[in-house]
Amino acid sequence: KNQVEQSPQSLIILEGKNCTLQCNYTVSPFSNLRWYKQDTGRGPVSLTIMTFSENTKSNGRYTATLDADTKQSSLHITASQLSDSASYICVVSNQAGTALIFGKGTTLSVSS
Amino acid sequence: DAGVIQSPRHEVTEMGQEVTLRCKPISGHNSLFWYRQTMMRGLELLIYFNNNVPIDDSGMPEDRFSAKMPNASFSTLKIQPSEPRDSAVYFCASSLSGGDETQYFGPGTRLLVL
Numbered sequence: 001k002n003q004v005e006q007s008p009q010s011l012i013i014l015e016g017k018n019c020t021l022q023c024n025y026t027v028s029p030f031s032n033l034r035w036y037k038q039d040t041g042r043g044p045v046s047l048t049i050m051t052f053s054e055n056t057k058s059n060g061r062y063t064a065t066l067d068a069d070t071k072q073s074s075l076h077i078t079a080s081q082l083s084d085s086a087s088y089i090c091v092v093s094n095q096a097g098t099a100l101i102f103g104k105g106t107t108l109s110v111s112s
Numbered sequence: 113d114a115g116v117i118q119s120p121r122h123e124v125t126e127m128g129q130e131v132t133l134r135c136k137p138i139s140g141h142n143s144l145f146w147y148r149q150t151m152m153r154g155l156e157l158l159i160y161f162n163n164n165v166p167i168d169d170s171g172m173p174e175d176r177f178s179a180k181m182p183n184a185s186f187s188t189l190k191i192q193p194s195e196p197r198d199s200a201v202y203f204c205a206s207s208l209s210g211g212d213e214t215q216y217f218g219p220g221t222r223l224l225v226l
Contacts, residue, residue, distance in 0.1 A: 043116075043203050043217030044155070089155065102155040 002027040004092050006103035013110055017080055021106045023073040023090035031093040035064050035075050038087045038105070047075070047088075080110045116218035118204050124224045130192040133221045136185055137206030145215060146179055146189050147203040155203075161187065162209070194225045 004025045013019050025033070032051045036044035048057045048064040050073070056065045061078045077084055090103040117136040125131055137144045146158040159169040164181045172179070176195070181187040191198055201220045207213040 043205070043220050045217070046214045049214060091155075100157050102157075104154040 002092075002094060002101045004090055004101050004103040006088075006090050006106050008106060009104070010107040011109070013080055013108070015080060015082055015110050015112050019077050019080060019108065021075045021077075021088050021090075021108070023075070023092075023103055025071050025073070025090075025092045025101070027071075027092040027094045027101050029094055030068060030071075033064075033066055033073050034091040034093075035062070035073075036089040036091060038089060040086070044089055077108075080108075082110050082112060084108060085110045116204055116206055116216055118202075118218035118221050120221060121219060122222045122224075124226065125194055126226050127195055128193045129225075130190065131194045131198075131223060131225075133189040133202050133204075133223070135187045135189070135204030135218060137187070137204070138216055139185070140208070141206035141216075142184075142209055143207045143213070143215075144181060144187050145205040145207075146187070147205065147217075148200045149203060149220070150200045158189070191223075194223075196225045199223055199225050 007022045030052055032049055034049045035047040037047050038044040047059050047062050050057050050066045052068050063076045066073045087105040087107050089105040092101050116138055119134045142163050144161045147155050148158055149155045156171055158171045159179045160167050161181045177191055179189045201222050203217050203220045205215040205217045207215045
């Protein structure tokens, strides 16, 4: 069964600290993996998209990694800011971007 | 560009009533997606259109749900009759194509069925 599991479910960190969110998937065949950021009360916003051949991709303070062999991805946030408080959703596609399997998300709270 | 536009932003209705959600995708985008998000199930893809044609509706939960895209700039998601378990946030998203392109989400419609 195609599944996407994210951990931790929630996380609280101090402003300025780094953190890493995990995503494990059992989706096959694999097309791409996406990380979205969703602020409370708003729609998700794309952070990164990685295909099978990509190991890492950065978007400012956000760096996503992908290990297609172990079917794991991580999202690393550097020097966290209060505005990073949001839900981070991992999404895996098993076809050309049309069949999407969503993780339940990790809720990150950054406190001052 | 105004981004993906959805209306209404909030909808409260009684069980059994018909609900119509509306979406205007980003101009020039050929693909449109309808999603549902709940605390229990997270985000779920309901249906996907490419060039106004439904490509994959396997996520549509029941016959009570229907979606149309009469032209490139407008889509509707209809629930008839609505039930309390349909309460959720419904998102519309669009992308340049249905492949590996980035999807841009609208602000969502928060639906509460009493």
